[in-house]
Amino acid sequence: MSDRIVVATRKGLFVVERGAGTWAIGATAFLGDNVSASLSDPRDGALYAALDHDHFGGKMHRSEDGGATWAEIGFPTYPEQPECAEGDEKDPHPWKVTNAFCMAAGAADQPGLIWCGTIPGGLFKSTDRGDSWELVRSLWEHPDRRQWFGGGTELPAIHSIAIDPRDSARMLVSVSCGGVWESCDTGATWNVRATGMRADYMPPDRAYDPVIQDPHCVVMCASAPDALWCQHHNGIFRSTDGAQSWVEIPEANPSVFGFAVAVHPHDPETAWFVPAIKDEKRIPVDGKVVVGRTRDGGQSFEILRAGLPQEHAYDITFRHALDVDSTGTRLAFGSTTGSLYVSEDQGDSWMTVSEHLPPVYSVHFVPAS
């Protein structure tokens, strides 16, 4: 069970630790700076933080001591852009990383391998623990990439990277808005895997087009990797065949809209969501912060509210700000209004760690060593 949580916010990074049944903020870093993504590498314990300095661009730092000290490392950077073609040949996306949006560690048999998903949609790979990065050209140069577009951001964003624990060469990468992509050869070739997803923000004849889908977040069950959950712009989708097809979950209380999803690492039927009013309003239904939980593969949802604010609460939880630990027992989520909640009973009850953090971008449990 994990006793540590890393919280990345608009104004710094916070390490939250459990002691005597309560959770409290311990180490802090980058106070005042925008921490756009973070990663705890279970292979060597290294902690990574991606920063987004508005003026000075993105930067990345690594800590070898749990967040006490940090050193700047490399940052994903596009190669020189070819001569700009005009007209239909013109690339709709700049060859410039504006934001390191998510990170993922390679498998145990891939030491030093780190992945980084960015805005404007480039996937980057490091084989030296982030000291240097290389654009995954096979995905960036896939012709369908040019159909991607921004969802909540001006430009496309790679936000979810899942490595298949059975086969480290297989991975899924999800894009807002660009669908879900599968590689079975460590990123050498790619195929879109969003069949069944529906986009009602598109003209009807393109509603089921896989390459323009807006999966907000996609998670893979650790012990049953063919079981995937997706919080999509249009609702909740589930795959039981390794993303070969997706099925929409038509009803979920109190709403099918949201950004974040977490799946139980040992029970593919159990998943958690933090719902909101769809879709322009994006506030909790009735001003009550709740977590939705299904234990039966999406056939029914429980509304979990014990310990969460139920009056004039307008917390929104972004896609990376909900996590479950490796046992499936502890959960944590943070909000745009600076709240951080932790549950030690699968969401049945919640305790408030803070209501005064900067807007929370991501929350993850540090894997127990």
Add this chain to the structure above:
Amino acid sequence: MDTTRTAIEDADGDACIADRDLPRAPPPLFIAEGDLRGQGGLRRGNVRDQRARFGRLSAMANVVFTQNLQRHVACPPTSAEGATVREVLDGVFRENPRARAYVLDDQGELRVHMVIFVDGMQVRDRAGLSDPVPPDGEVYVMQALSGG
């Protein structure tokens, strides 16, 4: 040794050249406080006075970075040869490569929320950085308020 801090902290008096540890860097200069907002803006006279005082090479442009960059990467005032902004900055970043990515983006263009002034005039060619720099020009690399 943090020569940048020394230069800033001594900005109300004489530049503290005794604490310099960058042999190829020019003497610390009086640098603008903050950016171009309010009365802490460019002070050409001070820069020129310092150059005369320390006998600077007249053919080199003087380059000063926003103070707000200093907490991320040390960028003490320096000088470099070059006829254009690009050439001058290339010279600066050869000596201080880590600073490059804080000022220029993936394609070597000026970051969207940065701005450069040459002798008080805003650089116009943000992509190519082809704006000319006089032999003893003053180049200020600042934050643009568009970035907040």
